[in-house]
Amino acid sequence: MIYFLGKLLHPHFGTLSFLRLAEYISARAIGAALTAIILTLWLTPIVIRHLHRKGLVDQWRNTGVDAAFDKAGTPSMGGAVVVGCVLVSCLAWCNLSNMFLVAVLAGMAWFGMIGFLDDRAKARFHSGDLGMSEPKKLMLQGLFAAALVALMLGPWSPLPADQMGAFYVPFLKFPVFQSVWAYAPIVFLFVIVVGNSVNIADGMDGLAIVPSVFVLGVLGLFGYFLGNAIYARYLNYPLLAGAGELAVFASAFAGAGIGFLWFNAYPAQIFLGDTGSMAIGGAIATACVVLQQEVLFLILGGMFLTEAVTSQIQDKIGVRWLGRRIFMRAPIHHQMQHKGLAETKVVIRLWIVSGILALAALATLKLR
């Protein structure tokens, strides 16, 4: 909104020339971050009390972890605050006609909605294990993944026409292949897997939000560099005109994330819930796809992937098929806790790990 206002007004009114700033990504990024952080700090306490009154609180869940750390009764739809504040901040500061941004916002909103339906079902059935059915969730996620693939291969794709179907791998200058038929299924699966990975990591106070800020922050930087003609040429990337808008989005998210951490830090007053973790997963997945950095997520989101993979191995291969545990507990943060680490310690260690991974991912920008 401010972007459009500035663009519209400053050429005609000399006194409003400061609005020229609105054309600079850096200025808007700072504005977006500040807006989001102030909004979350202001709104979250209001929402916490509201959720308590409505009874939309976290339900007991069978995780096999000691009940002394019982957290039942903490409101769980904090993700709605994060998503809402990011959306408001983006409406204010972003160029809403930018396809990069629209795709990522859509991913966040759609996955957030799936998570919200799940949260509501859990609160209604008073059970943390009985949410929306898995096939139903996968169907809704698949719907978005298919739409995103169609967008990337269609006439409204944010990518330049010669990049259609190109698939990049970190450390390599050229796409490993450029084929619509190979690209479509890979991206489809990628969106579903990554979209769910944050949800699995969201099991301890502050565990999901900080690494998400790292991941989206790095993706924002990628957007900024790849959308900038000079940097893109210098780093030997194809120029993705307009990708810089994702830097504004990422700052808005970082602001909202830090504001949320204020309340979500141990011991948490509010959880992300499925609403938040799914929304973040959706945003990360979409951002990776529009920036052609799918494989980068193996490094950048290594923590999320480990969480998702350990939990799936334990459940699908171990418990359901072999009839034994493969890890003592899964996902990995429960394993660490089971081996005798306090929750706070587990969370901080995983923050450190994800920070290192984020730096490693950033290094691939130059190393190719």
Place this chain on the structure above:
Amino acid sequence: MEIIRRVLLTGGGTAGHVNPALAIGSALRSEDTEFMYVGVRDRIEEEIVPREGMPLEFVRAVPYPAGGGAKLPKFFLDLSVGVGQAMLLLLRFRPDVIVGTGSYVAAPAIIAAALLKKLWLLRPRIFLHEQNAVPGKLNKLMARFADKILVTFPETLHYFPKRKSELVGYPLRRRIAAIPREEALRRLDFSIPDGRRVVLAFGGSQGSRTLNHALIDALEYLIPYRDRLYIIHGVGLYKTPEYDAAADTGERLLRQYDAMQLTSIESFYTWRPYFHNIQHLYSVCNMVIARAGAGSLNEISAIGLPALIIPKAGLPGNHQVMNARAMERAGGAEVIYEQTTRTDGRFSEALDGKVLAEKIIALALNDSRLLQMRLRSRAFLNHDALPKIAAIIRGESPQDAAPLPRYTPPPMNSTPEDTSLPGNQELLTRLEREYRSQGAQYKPKNVVARAEDLEYFKSRANTLLASASWQERNLGVKLLGLLNAQEKLPTMLALLAERKRAPFLKRLFGGDYNQVGFIRRNIVMATIRLNVLTPDVESALLGGFKDPYYEVREACALAASHFNDRIANPRPFIQALLDILGDSNLDVASAAAEALGKLGGKQDALAALLHLWDAKYWRLRAAALRGLLHLVERGRVTDWRMLENRVPQFILTSTDFRPHFEIKSSYQLLMEAISRKKETTAPQ
């Protein structure tokens, strides 16, 4: 009243479905009625129906596939072919009335009739008869197409829409009636001495292996009562290479008893492959031992005989069990459940002869109980089913035709558990919930109120142990543990010792044995739950310490802790615990450390536990400290100076702590105060 010219009968697969259909057909018969029977080729209807002089046509039909899934497309294909064939038959015959007696055989004709009705091509009225207490899957599905569903048991009514269903009873083909006892005695080809209580045992025309075996085994315990009992045993006509009822019975008698025993057995026991006039036997006997097929139970109830029923387990909807329970609840019968047992690595259904004998003695020699059961048995079911069915089909008011049955079950709204039993999974959830909330005071009785139900659940859980899927077997083990089924422990220990390797693919991913890790762990945990320590359990636990799956080793250590000084020879246990103290798995090592404190002494455990002072994980160090505490409290260590020197060495830094939430304890205190005060002020 409508004129019925053409009647189409359908249903089959077993005689239990064909006979009711034929019975209803005969009740509708008049001079100008035409009949058509729709069945499936190579099924029993091909044999029985032509004998009645009824035209028989065939359609394609297959049972609903048990596993579902991949077999479903084929099922639907076969069904559509069958429906197509049935439509042609229906258009040719143009019946006024269609009567289906269930099973998959009836499905094509009923669906075809429903379709033609929708298309306004035919206007037949459709009737279904359900023989069993639990309707079959297809009958439940077909019910929506039927004009009326006629049921045998009052318990069945609630499965169907109220206005469509009607309690009629079972259409017996032949009129079963008792004849005077003296006359019946004269007609037998053997003689029964005076003053005996006569018990008739039979497992239907084909016979029942479980019943035959159990009865022969029971004779041993019945010999002392030979002056007061007489047992007549119909073993059945079943004859396949695997089991030949008559030959097997003869052999088993000779194998099990010596000449002297056989002489005394002959004085009170006689067996025949088959009885051609079972009415005569019904007329002389004081009680019956039978399977729970709807036909058998209806015959027994028609005569009004007390019955001891052994329902066949594992049939669709467990309908024999439900039939038997219906009669038991009406007071006309007692039920014994067959048990899945494991012999030579294979599972089979069996019934303990001793259990059967005890039950026979308790019932047959208790005259007042027999009399009471006789009256209740007679009142159990409606015995004028056929006139009533005919009246309903003809469109007459059913009240004119037959009186209402005298026995009515308790109303459905009392408690749902009364008539519908929880499935295995549901039962486990309830038991686990109770176990979690009650802890040491847990009793399965709080969840399963009736002792008869408890027996049934145990036998049902027991059958799961023979399942091909490990998930089912695991469910069975968990249920048996929570149901306090101590008598099933040997079977579970046999599973634990089986050690049959898992398929290669599973081993590649970390699987080990066919009885998967969870099953083995749960069996060991069940020994703790059941609190039984036999030499067999001890050797099973000692084997478990070397199990490849860590949770089994851990569970064995927990069991060692639990049984501690009840273990007859703790030496090998202590050695095994010392071995797994260095286990790479933290859970195993911790459990072992604590168990050593409960079992060991100064010589063995003390040094090993003190040695853990600098273990990497605090949980292991904490377990060692708890183990030392047990040693001290058991008075096994008295060297205080040494302990005071060595224990402070322990590394006490920890990476974990327990948060204390002030507000949660305030809340707890308040809630406790409220419930305390409530109790003291409650009496007013």
